Amino acid sequence: MAIRQMLRRSLSNERRSNEVPKGHLAVYVGESEKKRFVIPLSYLNNPSFQELLCQAEEEFGFHHSMGGLTIPCSEELFVELTSLLTRA
Numbered sequence: 137m138a139i140r141q142m143l144r145r146s147l148s149n150e151r152r153s154n155e156v157p158k159g160h161l162a163v164y165v166g167e168s169e170k171k172r173f174v175i176p177l178s179y180l181n182n183p184s185f186q187e188l189l190c191q192a193e194e195e196f197g198f199h200h201s202m203g204g205l206t207i208p209c210s211e212e213l214f215v216e217l218t219s220l221l222t223r224a
Contacts (some may be wrong), residue, residue: 164206164216179221
């Protein structure tokens with residue numbers, strides 16, 4: 137019985153590893169093809185990132201077809217911004 141419980145827990149942990157870690161948020165970025173990024177929640181406090189969120193609200197409202205937050209900018213711009221935020 138204990139072995140079955142351990143196996144269930146390990147399988148459950150594998151599924152969780154594909155999920156977004158605590159303290160992070162999944163966003164979809166790109167102009168035509170969307171790519172998924174997982175970012176720290178602390179980015180939400182940054183004025184530059186908040187501007188992207190305002191653009192996302194204007195373009196998509198609260199309906200996001202990807203099932204997560206969609207940010208309307210190029211992948212290159214997003215990577216550049218997040219790399220600056222990581223260094224800060």
